[in-house]
Amino acid sequence: MEFKDYYKILGVEKSASADEIKKAYRKLARKFHPDVSKEKDAAARMAEVNEANTVLSDPEKRAAYDNLGKESAYRAGQDFRPPPNWDAGFEFSDRGDGPGMDNADFSDFFEQMFGQAARAQRGGAGGASRSGGFRGGPPPSQRGEDHHAKIELDLLDAYTGAERMLTLRGAKFDENGQLVNQERQLQVTIPKGVREGQLIRLAGQGSPGYGGASNGDLFLEVQFKPDPRWRAQDRDVYQSVNVSPWEAELGGPIEVTTPSGATVEVNVPAHWKSGRKLRLKERGIPAATPGDLYLELHLVLPPANTDEQRAAYTAMSKAFAQFNPRSGQ
Numbered sequence: 541m542e543f544k545d546y547y548k549i550l551g552v553e554k555s556a557s558a559d560e561i562k563k564a565y566r567k568l569a570r571k572f573h574p575d576v577s578k579e580k581d582a583a584a585r586m587a588e589v590n591e592a593n594t595v596l597s598d599p600e601k602r603a604a605y606d607n608l609g610k611e612s613a614y615r616a617g618q619d620f621r622p623p624p625n626w627d628a629g630f631e632f633s634d635r636g637d638g639p640g641m642d643n644a645d646f647s648d649f650f651e652q653m654f655g656q657a658a659r660a661q662r663g664g665a666g667g668a669s670r671s672g673g674f675r676g677g678p679p680p681s682q683r684g685e686d687h688h689a690k691i692e693l694d695l696l697d698a699y700t701g702a703e704r705m706l707t708l709r710g711a712k713f714d715e716n717g718q719l720v721n722q723e724r725q726l727q728v729t730i731p732k733g734v735r736e737g738q739l740i741r742l743a744g745q746g747s748p749g750y751g752g753a754s755n756g757d758l759f760l761e762v763q764f765k766p767d768p769r770w771r772a773q774d775r776d777v778y779q780s781v782n783v784s785p786w787e788a789e790l791g792g793p794i795e796v797t798t799p800s801g802a803t804v805e806v807n808v809p810a811h812w813k814s815g816r817k818l819r820l821k822e823r824g825i826p827a828a829t830p831g832d833l834y835l836e837l838h839l840v841l842p843p844a845n846t847d848e849q850r851a852a853y854t855a856m857s858k859a860f861a862q863f864n865p866r867s868g869q
Contacts, residue, residue, distance in 0.1 A: 557717030603711035681751035775831025788812030
């Protein structure tokens with residue numbers, strides 16, 4: 541997937557105001573609109589211009605995109621893979637993407653970065669027209685727009701539940717059209733048994749309503765922080781467990797601390813094989829039907845730092861003189 545430099549596509553500086561973004565978009569739209577343009581690649585260029593405008597004319601998407609650029613110096617056309625949970629903590633409102641964008645042909649880059657947010661915006665409950673206002677002026681009453689954001693939690697929060705103070709980042713254009721970053725903090729109750737991808741609804745924490753109507757809601761999409769100890773798939777949890785050569789080959793009981801904090805004794809079968817898993821039933825993420833915990837066994841060789849340890853390895857090499865680890869290569 542190629543990185544898209546939206547500022548370069550519109551031909552504006554990164555400091556461009558909202559008005560400068562709008563003028564650049566209109567100029568390029570007149571040049572590349574397929575109905576009037578004689579350029580051979582007009583349709584492709586117009587789609588590219590629409591996509592750039594979709595991001596840069598939206599203060600929230602633009603702030604998230606700019607933050608991504610701060611993480612590393614990406615260049616247009618460069619092979620690109622987004623960092624895990626790169627947009628966690630950014631708050632998006634359901635304001636829509638602009639005229640004619642419902643069926644737009646977005647690039648893989650856009651879909652990977654903003655596709656989910658854009659789809660949520662098109663389905664938003666705010667009732668605003670695609671031009672950013674209400675047709676015929678503000679209605680007598682109108683429910684506020686819903687907001688959504690991804691949040692990162694520790695997997696352990698799913699086992700116990702938690703209270704977390706979360707900082708959400710948003711953005712707006714000021715009176716001069718300059719991008720202004722905003723933050724707000726919320727105390728959030730994390731329910732026990734929460735899963736990755738689950739939405740936590742905070743009623744009334746979206747945009748204010750009009751004419752006395754109710755506020756929109758805020759939906760927090762749960763993502764678990766990357767952790768070398770374990771990972772989750774739905775309600776099942778996979779935990780990495782190191783075993784010594786003698787434990788792996790001879791088998792026997794070992795003690796393992798699970799994500800819940802419990803210490804359990806499990807029996808390692810003799811004759812370890814790469815990729816072997818041990819299943820602990822119902823020790824995954826809690827629920828009415830809990831998930832399972834899978835222990836993934838990894839062989840770890842002890843270092844030979846002393847004469848005694850080196851002698852032990854020498855004795856092992858003599859005891860297994862007929863063993864050739866490369867015989868199958």
